[in-house]
Amino acid sequence: MIGFPTSFLWGAATSAYQIEGSPLADGAGASIWHRFSREPGRVVGGATGDSACDHYRRYREDIALMAWLGINAYRFSVAWARVVPDGNGTLNPKGLGFYDRLVDALLAQGIEPMLTLYHWDLPAALEDRGGWLNPDSAKWFGDYAQVLFQALDDRVRLWLTLNEPWVSAVLGYLTGTHAPGRRGLREAALAAHHLLLAHAEAVTAYRAVGRHRIGIALNLEPQYAASAQAEDVEAAARRHIYVNRWFLDPILLGRYPAEIPQLFGADWPRRALQRAGLIRAPIDFLGVNYYSRALVVDDPSGRPARGRLVKRRDAQLTAMGWEIFPQGLTEMLLWIRREYGELPVYITENGAACNDPLPERGRVLDPGRARFLGRHLIAAQEALGRGVDLRGYFAWSLLDNFEWAYGYSKRFGLIHVDFATQRRTPKMSARFYRNLICRGGANL
Numbered sequence: 031m032i033g034f035p036t037s038f039l040w041g042a043a044t045s046a047y048q049i050e051g052s053p054l055a056d057g058a059g060a061s062i063w064h065r066f067s068r069e070p071g072r073v074v075g076g077a078t079g080d081s082a083c084d085h086y087r088r089y090r091e092d093i094a095l096m097a098w099l100g101i102n103a104y105r106f107s108v109a110w111a112r113v114v115p116d117g118n119g120t121l122n123p124k125g126l127g128f129y130d131r132l133v134d135a136l137l138a139q140g141i142e143p144m145l146t147l148y149h150w151d152l153p154a155a156l157e158d159r160g161g162w163l164n165p166d167s168a169k170w171f172g173d174y175a176q177v178l179f180q181a182l183d184d185r186v187r188l189w190l191t192l193n194e195p196w197v198s199a200v201l202g203y204l205t206g207t208h209a210p211g212r213r214g215l216r217e218a219a220l221a222a223h224h225l226l227l228a229h230a231e232a233v234t235a236y237r238a239v240g241r242h243r244i245g246i247a248l249n250l251e252p253q254y255a256a257s258a259q260a261e262d263v264e265a266a267a268r269r270h271i272y273v274n275r276w277f278l279d280p281i282l283l284g285r286y287p288a289e290i291p292q293l294f295g296a297d298w299p300r301r302a303l304q305r306a307g308l309i310r311a312p313i314d315f316l317g318v319n320y321y322s323r324a325l326v327v328d329d330p331s332g333r334p335a336r337g338r339l340v341k342r343r344d345a346q347l348t349a350m351g352w353e354i355f356p357q358g359l360t361e362m363l364l365w366i367r368r369e370y371g372e373l374p375v376y377i378t379e380n381g382a383a384c385n386d387p388l389p390e391r392g393r394v395l396d397p398g399r400a401r402f403l404g405r406h407l408i409a410a411q412e413a414l415g416r417g418v419d420l421r422g423y424f425a426w427s428l429l430d431n432f433e434w435a436y437g438y439s440k441r442f443g444l445i446h447v448d449f450a451t452q453r454r455t456p457k458m459s460a461r462f463y464r465n466l467i468c469r470g471g472a473n474l
């Protein structure tokens with residue numbers, strides 16, 4: 031088993047709305063999650079990101095924790111509405127100033143910033159103009175990206191355009207469980223298309239001014255048939271197109287999978303097919319967010335992929351109910367290489383929600399999370415040994431934080447946060463990860 035390259039990035043990941051708090055401070059505009067979390071019934075316990083981890087004010091303390099952890103990279107996202115409060119127009123220097131200081135403080139600790147331009151928190155003012163359903167959304171995003179390229183490309187060398195556009199489109203516009211909470215197959219397909227055009231707009235803009243590397247972070251999930259029955263095998267194949275290829279193909283091949291218009295039927299935006307070619311703006315690396323696999327049975331009523339998810343009775347699950355399945359990471363990484371060729375890859379998210387005990391005498395014993403990380407790093411090492419050009423791993427998440435519709439009821443952090451006092455307590459898994467990084471991932 032070969033080890034990890036010495037240049038390997040050992041990181042941790044977060045996102046703006048989930049950790050920053052102070053959503054309207056210093057001239058920031060509201061985001062769709064600021065609005066959505068205030069709508070009754072949308073978030074467990076009626077929680078919002080008003081405080082979250084108070085990272086907007088405590089970022090220096092958190093960077094000191096990153097230094098203690100020994101990570102050499104940190105993935106974070108920029109809140110679009112801090113930098114451009116109405117989404118497309120006047121800049122807010124104070125908003126940009128926060129990220130300027132954050133990047134400098136990271137570099138001062140020898141921590142490589144990986145910046146996600148968009149992690150679901152669209153400016154509310156743009157939602158009022160149709161949001162991702164408006165064909166202008168790609169240009170809005172390109173203009174915003176340009177601002178950040180100008181301001182930070184002298185220090186940020188790893189850029190991500192979007193975090194999981196599939197989730198933005200499906201949970202935001204089909205299931206309605208995420209902001210902006212709309213429900214419609216046609217809207218989801220249209221939003222997805224505009225998100226892809228926005229990604230391409232930003233990559234194209236970067237090619238004109240950027241000196242480093244840009245990619246995108248996708249939630250990728252291997253789909254397994256729950257039985258050998260033909261109808262289950264076909265359902266898993268359909269869901270593979272729906273969850274993985276719907277976005278990978280346009281981004282990396284410049285065309286939608288042929289099966290996608292069939293899955294969406296009359297709800298598929300016809301013009302999308304002609305414009306798919308615009309989406310293939312070559313990227314420098316792919317970000318893979320891996321958590322679990324899906325086990326699929328045929329479900330003729332399931333829209334649009336006509337497949338339903340099941341769990342094995344003996345499956346080990348995280349506190350999210352997701353099956354712990356490390357080999358799926360190896361298989362996904364190998365599949366990407368077979369299907370799309372040699373492309374540098376970073377695991378931009380991997381982690382587990384666990385029912386952690388409360389801190390006791392400054393310790394939080396979360397052996398399940400340490401074991402999850404270890405098993406997935408072994409799976410990553412397996413892929414490396416079989417030729418995958420894996421450049422880094424970002425644990426989700428540095429801190430317990432606002433877990434979207436679950437509010438603060440699900441904890442993914444390496445570091446425990448007491449949201450009442452904002453006290454941070456590194457968990458056992460943080461020490462495990464720290465020790466592992468110290469030895470460069472040897473003897474996993």
Ligand SMILES: OC[C@@H]1[C@@H](O)[C@H](O)[C@@H](O)c2[nH]c(CCc3ccccc3)c[n+]21
Nearest residue numbers: 045193194197249319321379426433442
């Ligand atoms: O749910 C844990 C994390 C979120 O906190 C991140 O913001 C997000 O990037 C992220 N993506 C996934 C996997 C895809 C997914 C997203 C939302 C709900 C279910 C699955 C898991 N996570």
